[in-house]
Amino acid sequence: MIAPAKPDLVTVNIDGQEIAVPKGTNVIEAARLVNVDVPHYCYHPKLSVVGNCRMCLIEMGMPAVDPATKAPIMDPATGKQKINWIPRPQIGCGTNVSPGLHVKTISPMVKDAREGVMEFLLINHPLDCPICDQAGECKLQEQATGYGRGYSRFVEQKNVKPKRTQLGPRVTLDDERCILCSRCIRFSKEIAKDDVLGFVDRGSYSTLTCYPGKKLENNYSLNTVDICPVGALTSTDFRFKMRVWFLKQTNVIDTESSVGANTVVWSREGTIYRITPRRNDEVNDTWLADSARVLYKAVKAADRLAATETIEALVARAAALFKSTPGAIAIVGSARSTVEEQFFTRHLATALKASAHLVSRVGQGDKLLISADRNPNVRGALVTGLIKTLPAQQLTDLAAQIDAGKIKAVVAINEDLAAAGLTAAQLAKVSIVYLGAHANATSAAAKVVFPTLTVFEKSGTFVNQQFRIQKTLKAVPAAAGATDDLVVLAQLVAAAGGAALPAELGSLWKVIAAEVPALATMTFANLPETGLVLDATPYAALPFVEGETLHYKPAQPAVAAATA
């Protein structure tokens, strides 16, 4: 059944299957819709088309019409309209669909063409797969297996090129492996807007290099490594660390800023080896900032906190502290916590009859994947009702209350109070209960310290600048001596006399759905991979700081510029 063609849809025939696709789609994408794989190297859905690798060659043809009468010419053998096949293969990436287009991706000519291309590509390829980091996710390996002829007729000596060129601080180039697809060049030019790469020399001596005096050092340089179909561009950080087939992939959200880029965390046996982008065309396409890829180092950081007491003993001490200072407790929650943790924080505030403060972080947005608001979950705090207004950058209110002696105890969740503007004297005046993964001035001054988890060790949800709620999953097991924030908060809430809250996400989301109107119809398990956009209208009046990013345009002029 073919749906009636809408004005912007054209019907094409790919390997005998008819499909209606939007006008302007190229053959590779159209074929993908009918589960036909057209191999390619240089083509990338988010980059311009150059058609230089020639791997996506296909056979195509148009229905025959009489040039004079424009009447269809029928094939007497099949009784259908005759197809005029173009005698030479065409590239799939550079061919946009047109009505009635017929494509053959499986034919002797296509097979021959692919084998020829593969043989040429492999002529100068060093075949050092055993030491190549791309092995296992290499398009050259995959397509040589799938479409290559299986042996080489090339007996001459291979080209030798430099093997460890440093293109920039984070990218190492192995020129021998490069197949000159130019994806990296196009990315730098079109997406990163930092045109530093190019080819020099000709023929088999062509070499990828930086322009003289320049380096590939923009904050998106590692995307070139991601999109490199072979092992030419490698991440200096990940180079020779671990083979990709050992790594477990977990879907995580980047907490670097309110963009909430989707990432994949690659880990093995509790150790994270790298972070790569996960395609989400509504948020980050297939890109990720370099700065987001080193966040995993916090998991095994030297300043991780580890408990020396049982969680029960710590909770008992915190409860005693709460009892000794009734009515004089403040809570500093965090816009870096997950929605669930903020929900618990709200409950804790209610139970302790305390005021909740948040700390805002503002930086320079790069209009791509780093927004000015460096907190990943300010909107989560709004949605859960933890705060009503946007947080300030400094805790001046709290400082004043401490100075006035109104506040005797502070529960700081994932926030360094010293960094948020409290002086050492002010910290000394109050009893602090600190929840956090890493040591800082606050944990040093705290009476009770609950070591908790980094974002890679727990599951939860974040609400990004588009009010898109996205889930992050636990990539590695919790570090020794650290407890899940939710478990700690649930026990603290119980100790403070609040409701009993489940720390397990499935049952917790039933409670959240019941209490938070905006999330009423949701469950954690059913949250789509690409996230779910919440209703932003109740918060339209709030002066968010973000400027424009890749897939977000602020409703009102950016305040970020003023603060920056």
Add this chain to the structure above:
Amino acid sequence: MAVITVERKPLTFLERTYLPQIAGGLKTTFKHLIAPKKTLEYPEQRPAIPVGYRGVPTLVKDPNGREKCVSCQLCEFVCPPKAIRITPGEIPADQADRAHVEKGPQAFDIDMLRCIYCGLCQEVCPEEAIFLQNQFSMSGYTRAEMVNHKDRLYELGGTLPDAHHKWDKKKTAEEHGNAH
């Protein structure tokens, strides 16, 4: 399929007494009692190891005394009981004698308490660096002793006198080949 019922041959009276059979059995065992012994008395006598024997896995060096392993971790991947553990490492560019190899094992451990001597590591090795050799007797007093580290693996493995030097070829190509 047709079922063919085979009639069991009825036993004769003598057979039912078991006695002739017992006598026959006793005769057989007595023959063995005085027959020459067929045992190999192990520590003094050693078995001849046949070609292709799969003993303790070892790492070998090439005739130039360089390690062949490039820590591709395929053996670690293929190892059914997960006995192999490799920590890969980069070889600095200034080690000129290592030819074109950029990568080598920082640590290479084979846990012989786990190893099942299947030989898949040898099969999969693209560099012909790991071999199951003639050594068949592994013993130790602690679990830690039963883990062969890199040094021990090279000590057990020795040198493989092969003539195929892939990385040397690459080096020659770099020096005399068609680099422009």
Add this chain to the structure above:
Amino acid sequence: MAQFLFLLFAIFTVLCAVGVVVNKNAVNASICLILCLVGVAGLFVQLDAYLLAFVLLLVYAGAVAALFLFIVMLLDVQGKETFGLRGFRTIAGFVAFALLLAGIGSVALKGQIVSSPPVSVAAGAQLKLYAYQLFTTYLLPVQIIGFLLLISMLGVIVLSKKHEIAEDAK
């Protein structure tokens, strides 16, 4: 010496006999019974009645008591608190005990035990004599006892097979 051995075995036998009666654990009681039989056998040996001694061991200690013990173990009989002066059984017990005392007393008062004649028959001759007597003088009692045993054996077979026959009849 003989006196000492007699006392040893006699006390041992009596203690074991008491043990059979008072032990609540059926297994312990059975073991006491076996030991008691062994003690009696020892006493017979001292009387130079080797044949009796070993027949006692062979038949009673070796086979009958073994089956007792066996059944007790298989059924796993637990000692119950039934040791008390109540019911018909107690009266029966007392009556039996009184009869036993009367029997022993009547024999002892006649003074026959004190002057038992020394056994002077050669041991070998005794065995053959014993067998000879069994098959001549006491042939009828032997036959009757044999017949009784046969009947009881048949009775056991019939009783234990009854169930099966009844099922076959259906």
Add this chain to the structure above:
Amino acid sequence: MFDFYFEIPLVIRLILQGLAVIMVIFPIAGACSMAERKVAAWIQDRPGPNRATVPWVAWIPFLGKFLQRLGVFHVMADGGKMMFKEDSLPGHVNKFYFVLAPIVAMVPALTTVVAVPFGAYFDAAGKLIPLGLAPLDIGMLAVFAVSSLGVYSAILAGWASNSKYPFLGSVRASAQLISYELSMTLAVLPVFLWVNAPGTEGTMGFARVVEFQSQPGFLGGMWFGFLMPISAFIFLVALFAETNRQPFDTVESESDLVGSFHTEYGAFKWGLFFVAEYSHMIVGSGVFMLLFGGGWNPLPWVSLATAVDFLGTFLPFAHAPLFVGILSIAIFMGKVLAMIFFFMWVRWTLPRFRYDQVMKIGWQKLLPLSIANLLFYAIAIALIQK
């Protein structure tokens, strides 16, 4: 020369004699365990245990090596191990009976020796005096009676272990022992019918049986084994079953019962069961040889007296009671050891019978056969002696 010995009080003399016999039985039982391993090995074309050695003995040029290869020192090593390894007591067992069982196994096994004569010498009058601890005229009955008590060790061990396999094993053991006792008893009766001819002095002692086999003449010098092969056969089969030897060791049956009643035992207590089994074998073999194998007579139709007379032609001391005694003991022990070798030989030849087969053989084959055999000989003896 040995008069001083007879001046010692009787009790001490008896104790000394008893100890002497135990001192022989125990090492033989130990050596049997070694022999079992060696015979097993040889039959399986292996050299068997040949590693243990004692330093000084090893230095003896040829002999040391030979003894080591023979595995002699493994006996000591095994014994030492048995003595010194931890004697654990499982927590769930009935401790009293658990400890009692191996003792109960040993006592009847050693007590039966009392009734078994193991040699003879001639006194000054030329009369044959048997050597033994107690010259009972009902020796056969005594052996049967006491050895029948051995069943309690299996019952008690199995029950006290409080575990399923031992209990099943003890059930099997006791059923098997009681079943084969019948055939065994019936099998020896023809021998005593023959011996106790009318007009002779009746006895069930072994010495008389041996004496009977030492008489001159065709029937006299003929061992009962030839005269009554069926009896001998039934007795032998029943003996295998009574000593729980292959092919009747359904009691031990490690494939289905793990180790039967001694599953839960270890170390010295288990060793006692082991020694008891070999003691049973030794005594059983002795009884078999006395009844059917001519006792201490060297060969059929060649009695001990004839042999001694023959030796006397070139050995001046051949008629000395001491020499004759030692010679007869040596002949008897040689026969017993040959029997024990036969036990082992059979063990490594025949597979184990299934338990139902054991019961079937015992009740349906052996028992009728032994009754028929008894009837046949009773009639035959009556006819001959008429």
